[in-house]
Amino acid sequence: MTESAVPRRTIQTFVRRCSSLTRQQHQGLELYADWRLEAPTALTSPALFGNDHPLTLEIGFGMGHSLVAMADAERERNFLGIEVHRPGLAQICYEAGLRQLDNLRVIEGDALAHLRQYGVPESLDRLQLFFPDPWPKKRHHKRRLVHPEHVAFLRTYLRPGGVFHMATDWQPYAEWMLAVMEQAPGYVNLAGAGNFHPRPATRPLTKFEKRGLEAGHGIWDLLFARTEADLTP
Numbered sequence: 001m002t003e004s005a006v007p008r009r010t011i012q013t014f015v016r017r018c019s020s021l022t023r024q025q026h027q028g029l030e031l032y033a034d035w036r037l038e039a040p041t042a043l044t045s046p047a048l049f050g051n052d053h054p055l056t057l058e059i060g061f062g063m064g065h066s067l068v069a070m071a072d073a074e075r076e077r078n079f080l081g082i083e084v085h086r087p088g089l090a091q092i093c094y095e096a097g098l099r100q101l102d103n104l105r106v107i108e109g110d111a112l113a114h115l116r117q118y119g120v121p122e123s124l125d126r127l128q129l130f131f132p133d134p135w136p137k138k139r140h141h142k143r144r145l146v147h148p149e150h151v152a153f154l155r156t157y158l159r160p161g162g163v164f165h166m167a168t169d170w171q172p173y174a175e176w177m178l179a180v181m182e183q184a185p186g187y188v189n190l191a192g193a194g195n196f197h198p199r200p201a202t203r204p205l206t207k208f209e210k211r212g213l214e215a216g217h218g219i220w221d222l223l224f225a226r227t228e229a230d231l232t233p
């Protein structure tokens, strides 16, 4: 990764919430510790899974139910989840361990920081960002994960042709995402310029999506592919 591709700001895209763990979540961390990666290693399929299956990274999987469902449904694909929220990490270890999902691993912490340290350019086939914190106040917009600096940084880890899939239930953020992504060099909108994408059948309902639907919100999916063009001078 080039020095210029590293975002300089250290503004965080999350708030660390202190919540205690349920009994099941304690079991997740104790019985199924193998699903949680602690030792630093390259974030690639060969290093993490010992094979060269396509790798999907999900940033901020929350409680992880939808990521587990996706990994269960697509065993020939590897899934890596990175989340700061400890109960979510513990819950997904429990669910993945129970199902013995060999194609899913998780890491605790800030996905941007992990990528910066251990990410390998062009190693991801898909990048998923489902119902990220919308940071609705204007003064907090700089904390949004879909932000020009972050999406340029994330692009370097997608293989050419790899897809960045976003979804949100917050209309102003959906419009912001569309504007940011269409301005971002090196991405193409798979739904055609100016359009949101129909919800892919492969994306399970998430906890925050359910919450949004119950509040009467709409749902917007966006799929952008990394173009072949190399942007480095």
Ligand SMILES: C[S@@+](CC[C@H](N)C(=O)[O-])C[C@H]1O[C@@H](n2cnc3c(N)ncnc32)[C@H](O)[C@@H]1O
Residues within 6 Å of the ligand: 013, 014, 015, 059, 060, 061, 062, 063, 082, 083, 084, 085, 088, 109, 110, 111, 112, 129, 130, 131, 132, 133, 145, 206, 207, 208, 209
């Ligand atoms: C609103 S929740 C959505 C969770 C889940 N995707 C869903 O739809 O139910 C957003 C999650 O993203 C996580 N998050 C935000 N920024 C992150 C980052 N830089 N790295 C890892 N996780 C992050 C938060 O901890 C939070 O759990």
